[in-house]
Amino acid sequence: MSSTSIERYIRAMPKIELHVHLEATMRPETLFELAQQNGVVLPVMDQAGLKDWFKYTDFDHFVSIFGLICQCLQTPDDFERVVYEHGQTMAQQSIRYSEITFTPASHVTEDLSWLALFDGITAGRQRAQADFGVEMQWIPDIARCFPETAEPVVEWVTAPEAQTGGVVALGLGGPEVGWPPELFEEAFTAARERGLHSNPHAGETVGPESVWGALRTLKAERIGHGVRAVEDPALVAYLVEHQVPLEISPTSNLCLGVYQSYAEHSLRQLVEAGVPVIFNTDDPQLFNATLNDEYLHVVQDCGLSLDQLENSVLAGIRASYLPEARKTELLDEFWADFVRLRTEMELDG
Numbered sequence: 001m002s003s004t005s006i007e008r009y010i011r012a013m014p015k016i017e018l019h020v021h022l023e024a025t026m027r028p029e030t031l032f033e034l035a036q037q038n039g040v041v042l043p044v045m046d047q048a049g050l051k052d053w054f055k056y057t058d059f060d061h062f063v064s065i066f067g068l069i070c071q072c073l074q075t076p077d078d079f080e081r082v083v084y085e086h087g088q089t090m091a092q093q094s095i096r097y098s099e100i101t102f103t104p105a106s107h108v109t110e111d112l113s114w115l116a117l118f119d120g121i122t123a124g125r126q127r128a129q130a131d132f133g134v135e136m137q138w139i140p141d142i143a144r145c146f147p148e149t150a151e152p153v154v155e156w157v158t159a160p161e162a163q164t165g166g167v168v169a170l171g172l173g174g175p176e177v178g179w180p181p182e183l184f185e186e187a188f189t190a191a192r193e194r195g196l197h198s199n200p201h202a203g204e205t206v207g208p209e210s211v212w213g214a215l216r217t218l219k220a221e222r223i224g225h226g227v228r229a230v231e232d233p234a235l236v237a238y239l240v241e242h243q244v245p246l247e248i249s250p251t252s253n254l255c256l257g258v259y260q261s262y263a264e265h266s267l268r269q270l271v272e273a274g275v276p277v278i279f280n281t282d283d284p285q286l287f288n289a290t291l292n293d294e295y296l297h298v299v300q301d302c303g304l305s306l307d308q309l310e311n312s313v314l315a316g317i318r319a320s321y322l323p324e325a326r327k328t329e330l331l332d333e334f335w336a337d338f339v340r341l342r343t344e345m346e347l348d349g
Contacts, residue, residue, distance in 0.1 A: 003300065005345060010295045010309075012341050014334045015095045016316040017280050017291055019224055019247035021173075022102040022121075023070050024283030025086040031285075034072040034081075042068065054286050059175055059205050059256055063145075066286065070106040076120030079107075083121055087128020087136065089284075093291050097135045097330065099320060101171050101224075104140050104156055105149035114156040122165050137321065138162075139199050141171030142187060144179035150187035158194040168321035171224065172200035172214075180206075181213035188218040197221050197321050204258060208232035215244070222246075222319055227253060229275075230266040240274040245319035249282035250297050251289040262301035271308055278316035279309075306347065310338050 026034070028047045035042050044053045056062040073079060090098060102121070108114050125136050140157045142150045157167050170191040172184055181200060188198050201224035202214035211229050214220040215238070226246035229235045239246070248267050250259075259265045271277050279298055281289045298304045304312075317330045342348070 005347060006299060006306070007296060009306065009341055009345055009347055010299070011094070011292050012345075013094060013295075013310070013313070014337050015093065015291055015295070016278070016313055016320065016330075016334075017090075017095050017098040018222070018245075018278050018316055018320060019249060019280035019282055020098060020100055021066075021283050022082060022086065022100050023073065023106075024066065024286045025089065026069065026072070026082055026285055027085060028285070030082065030085060031069065031072060034074075034078055038072055038074045038078070040068070040071045042072075051288075054288070056256060059177075062256055062286070063175060066283070067106065069286075070103065073107055074109075074112060076112075076116045076123070079117060079120030080124040080127070083124025083136070084127050084131075087124070087132045087134045090128075090134040090136075091132035095134065095291055097317075097320065097322070099137050099139050099168060101139045101141050101173065103143055103173065105143060105146060105153055108152075108156070114159070115161065118156075118161055118165060122161075125166065137166040137168045139169045139171045140167060141173045141201075142184060144172060144174035144176065144184075146174075147179070147183055150184055154187050154190050154194075158191060158196060163195065167196070169197035169199040169221075172202075172218070173224070174201075176202065176204060176206040176210050181210065182217050185217045192219060199224065201225055203228040204253070205256070208235045211235055220244070225249070225253075227258060227266050227270075230269055236270070236273050236275065239270075243276055245276040245278055245315060246270065247278050247280050249280045249287075249289075250294055250302065251287050252282035255287045262297050265302055267298060268302050268304060271304060271312070276315040276319060277312055278319060279312055 028050055032045055044050055107117055128134055142153050198218050198220045199222050200214045200218050200220050203211040204225035207228045208231050211223055211226050222245045224247050250265055253259050279294050281291055299309055317327050
């Protein structure tokens with residue numbers, strides 16, 4: 001099977017993405033326009049400069065850049081635009097469904113209320129679905145390094161407009177070092193009691209103890225990243241036994257120094273152990289990554305077969321927070337498309 005035929009198939013196959021940060025989907029031209037419009041001074045103002053700016057010395061350096069980018073989103077129209085443009089990007093990559101993270105406490109101010117922010121997001125979502133046929137739901141998160149925002153975030157994301165507007169889970173992002181999951185037990189308990197799923201980041205820059213904390217204390221149903229679970233065989237066994245999905249973003253892990261190459265990434269070991277693994281971009285514009293690229297890397301550089309890649313996509317549907325009836329519909333649709341595309345392209349596993 002040639003690399004060209006694999007690439008053609010991957011670009012055409014239907015996809016699902018469960019771990020992508022809205023703020024990091026901003027196209028360069030949108031970022032520059034919103035920065036100028038909203039009076040945010042960026043250190044660069046052209047695409048060539050972005051390539052150098054988006055070289056990270058460590059996770060904290062990455063967080064500082066992410067924070068400055070967040071400042072560029074200041075009005076409901078800004079959010080509507082970014083959501084709509086991401087919907088177009090989804091359609092271009094055959095991503096039919098996505099659960100998208102954003103960090104509300106980075107945006108809510110005296111000049112932008114939660115309701116206004118969410119109105120913008122909702123308008124973008126509705127336009128994207130109408131124009132591109134893509135589905136989106138939301139995972140607002142708490143930024144670990146701002147624990148004082150946990151209580152208001154829970155209030156916002158469990159409000160009636162959120163519950164009916166596609167908010168499905170509470171996330172936990174930001175630096176793991178010094179901010180263990182246990183600090184956020186109360187917030188996640190409150191969110192679960194009000195009907196949200198638990199979807200924290202863990203096991204990226206901190207080892208297995210972070211994943212254990214997310215599972216035991218936050219009752220995590222999925223783990224954002226979780227790649228360092230591989231360091232604890234007992235944890236891997238637990239993830240397999242309980243079929244806890246990991247949202248893995250290979251290029252993100254390389255850009256932030258978790259791994260030095262795709263070849264040494266733990267994803268194949270986790271897949272072959274039986275852990276449900278779903279592939280994602282995390283912060284696509286900040287890592288110069290597309291979901292098509294990630295799928296190509298896991299096959300061509302990490303050694304997964306097309307069968308394993310397809311199983312990962314189907315695992316993503318099962319791991320999503322969609323209603324069971326919609327999951328069944330998507331599973332049937334995706335499988336039928338896999339079979340049709342393989343037949344048309346004369347591919348086997």
